[in-house]
Amino acid sequence: MLERYQGNARLLAGGQSLVPLLNMRLMQPEAVIDINRIPGLDGVREDNGWVRIGALARYSAIEWSPVVGSRLPLLSEIVRYIGDRHVRTRGTIGGSLAHADPTGEIALAALALDATIVVRGPSGTREVAAREFFLGPYFTVLEPAEMVVEVRFPHHQMVTAFAEHARRHGDFCVISVAALGEPAGDGGWKTVRLAVGGASHRPFVAEAASAVLSNTALEPDAIAAAGAACVDAADPTDDIRASADYRAHLLPIYVRRVLGEMKTRRRQGAT
Amino acid sequence: MTRVEDERLVRGLGRYVDDIDPPRLAHVAFARCPYPCARIASIDASRARDLDGVLEVLLPDDVLGRTGPISILRPIPDAPRVMPYALPREVALYEGQPVVSICATSRAIAEDAVAALDIDYEPVPHVSDVEAALEDDAPVLHPELGTNLLVQNPRGEGSPDAGFADSEVVVDDRFRINRVSGLPMETRAIVATYTPGVRELDVVASTQAPHLFRRQLSDSLRFPEADIRVATHDCGGAFGLKLGIFAEDVLVCLHALDLGRPVKWVEDRMEFFRAATQARESLHVARMGAASDGRILAYTNRYYVDLGAHNSPMGSPMLSSLMFQGPYAFLHGYVERNVVLTNKVPVGAYRGYGQPEGCFVRELLLDRIARRLRIDPLEIRRRNFIAPDQMPWQTPGGAKYDSGDYATCLEMAAEGIGYAAARERQRALREEGRYTGIGVACYVEMTGYPGSKFLGKHHAEYGAHEGVVIRANRSGGVDLYTGVPPIGQSTETAFTQVAATVIGLDAARVRVFAGDTQGTPVNTGSFASRTLIAGSGAIQRAGREIRDKALRVAAFMLEVPVDGLELVDSVIRVVDDPQVSVSFEDVAVNAFYGHRLPEGEAPGLEATAYYDPISSAFSYGTAAALVEVDPETGEFSLDRFLFVHDCGRQVNPMLVEGQLHGGIAQALGAALFEELVYDADSGQLINGSMIDYFMPTTADLPNIELDHTELHSPVTPMGVRGIGESGTIPPGAAVANALCDALAPFGVDINRLPLTAEYVWRLVSQAESRGGWSGEARPRL
Amino acid sequence: MTPLPIDIRLKVNGEPVERAVEPRRSLVDFLRHDLGLTGTHVGCEQGVCGMCTVLFDGEPIKSCIMLAAQADGAEITTIEALNGEDLHPAQRAFKEAHGLQCGYCTPAFVLTTVALRERGLRLERDELKEELAGVLCRCTGYQNILTAVESYLADD
Secondary structure: OHHHHOOOEEEEOOOOOHHHHHHOOOOOOOEEEEOOOOOOOOOEEEEOOEEEEEOOOEHHHHHHOHHHHHHOHHHHHHHOOOOOHHHHHHOEHHHHHHHOOOOOHHHHHHHHOOOEEEEEEOOEEEEEEHHHHEEEOOEEOOOOOOEEEEEEEEOOOOEEEEEEEEOOOOOOEEEEEEEEEEEOOOOOEEEEEEEEEOOOOOOEEOHHHHHHHOOOOOOHHHHHHHHHHHHHHOOOOOOOOOOHHHHHHHHHHHHHHHHHHHHHHHHOOOO | OOOOOHHHHOOOOOOOHHHOOOOOOEEEEEEEOOOOOEEEEEEEOHHHHHOOOEEEEEOHHHHHOOOOOOOOOOOOOOOOOOOOOOOOOOEEOOOOOEEEEEEEOOHHHHHHHHHOOEEEEEEOOOOOOHHHHOOOOOOOOOHHHOOOEEEEEEEEEOOHHHHHHOOOEEEEEEEEEOOEOOOOOOOOEEEEEEEOOOOEEEEEEOOOOHHHHHHHHHHHHOOOHHHEEEEOOOOOOOOOOOOOOOHHHHHHHHHHHHHOOOEEEEOOHHHHHHHOOEEOOEEEEEEEEEOOOOOEEEEEEEEEEEEEOOOOOOOOOOHHHHOOOOOEOOOOEEEEEEEEEOOOOOEOOOOOOOHHHHHHHHHHHHHHHHHHHOOOHHHHHHHHEOOHHHOOEEOOOOOEEOOOOHHHHHHHHHHHHOHHHHHHHHHHHHHOOOEEEEEEEEEEEEEOOOOHHHHHHOOOOOOOOEEEEEEEOOOOOEEEEEOOOOOOOOHHHHHHHHHHHHHOOOHHHEEEEEOEOOOOOOOOOOOOOOHHHHHHHHHHHHHHHHHHHHHHHHHHHHOOOHHHEEEEOOEEEEOOEEEEEEEHHHHHHHHHHOOOOOOOOOOOOEEEEEEOOOOOEEEEEEEEEEEEEOOOOOOEEEEEEEEEEEOEOOOOHHHHHHHHHHHHHHHHHHHHHOOOOEOOOOOOEOOOOOOOOOOOOHHHOOOEEEEEEOOOOOOOHHHEOOOOOHHHOOHHHHHHHHHHHHOHHHOOOOOEOOOOHHHHHHHHHHHHHHOOOOOOOOOOO | OOOOOEEEEEEEOOEEEEEEEOOOOEHHHHHHHHOOOOOOOOOOOOOOOOOOEEEEOOEEEEHHHOEHHHHOOOEEEOHHHHOOOOOOHHHHHHHHOOOOOOOOOHHHHHHHHHHHHHOOOOOOHHHHHHHHOOOOOOOOOOHHHHHHHHHHHHOO
């Protein structure tokens, strides 16, 4: 159907981002294709080392899913920052990824957790790593006739933590940081990964910062260096919520806080 | 007593304007100027008119010849009256100003037709802030004025210069108050129906003042007022924003007159942000001087109101001047209101009407003096309060306070917030590198008007009185008719209570019919925290008349002397022999039939009464806040908020608390979250949507703690003072003072709103780079 | 090209409803103007204020950002479902706590609360604030709304 409309149609899943745009006449597609009834796209299940979440899984379902709670606590934690109960009742994970809001929490979680996004179109199904999926603000690799059908998260044994700064509750973030760390036997850490949102035209994995932190004990110097590396990688802008300066200022502080939280959670026995 | 309004409202049976869907309803949409200032070079409506379903297109020429300007209900003293017409003749003066009005069979078609208009706008230079507007080469909005300074209103007493010269410390600053929106959940809305031949223009509108609305429509439409009916059945919030008529109301009525069918306009939220009255924006240049013991010796404030492109019906917020001195006894004061025109949406009344702004400036400067002199902020206030036995007190701002015990509210606030313990905790936490703060702010609030003659002198288009009709019914109760509409302030319940008490009836037997000009006496409306004061006075008069007549008739029916009778719980009985009684219902039925009445007594059992207040009454109190701030990021939490107030006698404490909760929430919203932001270059509104205008949710506000004293006012019936606006006045100042208190080691002074984390961070950064105190202090040798 | 109307069959407050709707018709406009159920209100059409809250298969949603066509096959509950001679306990809780002033947001809060109770959880005040953050109120400052909701949830 998308092919038939040659880019002039929009898919309607949760509608929590799309319909406001239609109401405000900011988007005037020729057609809106309601995919809510496509069967088999809304499950959350474990499969052979992966957690597979259908594109139509609602935020609430993810929030309350015991599988997500135990396997992907970062995702469980992050989804609570999205909108409000009403929005979470309808909004979907697939819709969020396709919409690609630069401050989007789901995108951040997908990047941080190294997810694979499964895309289907007229020429078949393909898998795209989250790191390659987002190209810019509201801009992804999706071709006009393609849609997200599933998101796959690999199992991990990492300790995770998340924080964001927003102007008010449930609002789009000013900046957000997610951290994952694999504990090492000696009390230090093996792989550590940082993902950042709201500080650039798309959320990103802070590769240089992650490298600085991996295989360390997360000493203050390492953390400070990671913060600086994140700032280098960021390209924040001024908007109604905050200035670029403020975002750049908050970023290393949130990196420090999130890594501190991650250390605390390790001590408290979380995985 | 729970509210009578609730039975319908909790069921979703409120009748808001958009709930009214008569047959053959037509709908209106407007073309609105997209530029802050533009000449309208040409309008081609041919494609719009051709669309199926379009019924009428009104262009400026269609409207200017047949309508009068929109009157100003509360003119600014000495100011030229800049009254807009419903559509602009040549130049649109703000983004959002209606330029063309289109009526069609559906709103969607009307909007499609608006999109089909060809309007040639020629943008011309604009000004978006008061300072730019006052520069010599600024483009002048209204050429006939020759300036953008609409008026300057000075007032004051004593000689502040001498006061400053004698001061140990003088502090001054420029304070920027943010532009905000009252943001009721229901936008503006109107349905108008004209019946030709019968000559009735029937209007249902979401307004605070149906009688004033009616009068203004009559003037603008040049249509006899007697042929217009205006009713507000339910209104989803107003807060000052829905006072008077607007261009859209005139245009909808014109369509109704021309088409002879019902016409409706419900403002959508995008229009709302660009066209509904905005609020508060002002620049205050203020200075305060004090003696070494902290007594204020002089206080001046020259402030600049950013009025927008023209007067709104309530002018500019007036009470920053009248109430600038607050609860303090200084004698040398000068306040100067400068009203400045800019190319933005007109600013008008919003809960508080200038008092929140004035309180913010004054309380922050007082705390600065306290910090400079190292005097505790509670103590400095104690030393400055007007004492109860000094009342009534005439202030330099021109107000006459009726009564008040400010110190007791302050003590209760200190006690309630745990001041001493909070100071201890502050000391201890500072050692750990944590920064907590305690802030207080005190206010006095003018409620109600000091009589209609006062308003007459100020050329207001309304009086200060309220009138009611109370008519006994044949179900053992009374019907009370009031022009005050239900806007959420529980007038129906309050009036029910007063009437029941005054007459001696069971409250369940009182029915209130509110907000319809048909059948209600001409009245003023619901604003200025005046309704209960004036309304209770009118109800007392009318109620007493009814009760007195009921007793006379009962005495005749029972064949007993009238002096020995009382009316309690809808029964009239002999005090000393309660078995001898007659029900109010039987008395009323008898009075209607006129069968057994004393000689000279006419049939019927009803009364109409007006009450004109003799004086404003002044509510007052103290707000206290506890915060913790992270100086590294500016993020802070508002950990406790307490509000101690006096609003005189409380007719219904539950309603009083509700009004305070709401006012405080709006104050915290305006102080911590909200701002309408105009782009400095393009002059356009950047954040005109609910997504980008940060109104607080349940999860954003702290619990609100309340306490009160109850000093009856000597100048109002029943000793009440108004309460509707109190909550909006001190909270911003209390939180700001708490932040400055927390960050005192850094030497931070606040001078703008809103208080965002980013703003606090910038203050701390600037203070750190300066290495010490900010602001000016001139210690005397 | 005028889009063809879409036939929908749904249940509204337990009653079956069959209509043809324009694709662009929002659910809230359908409920208010096609079915005359004006207890659900419109505040922004941007999915923020929550005035348009209804229950969709028992869960609270913002009906201004749902197209009527999407409700085909669904069970919609509006405030009118609770109305009888006596107040529903949730409605009574709001009245007793003075949890409303102008009443515009009240149906939205009442329905959200009824749905919340169905989930059978024990919630702290902070969690409650989160659950209710999808509906705005400008009159009450939320204090008494929270009291009303707590009292209704605690009531057996």
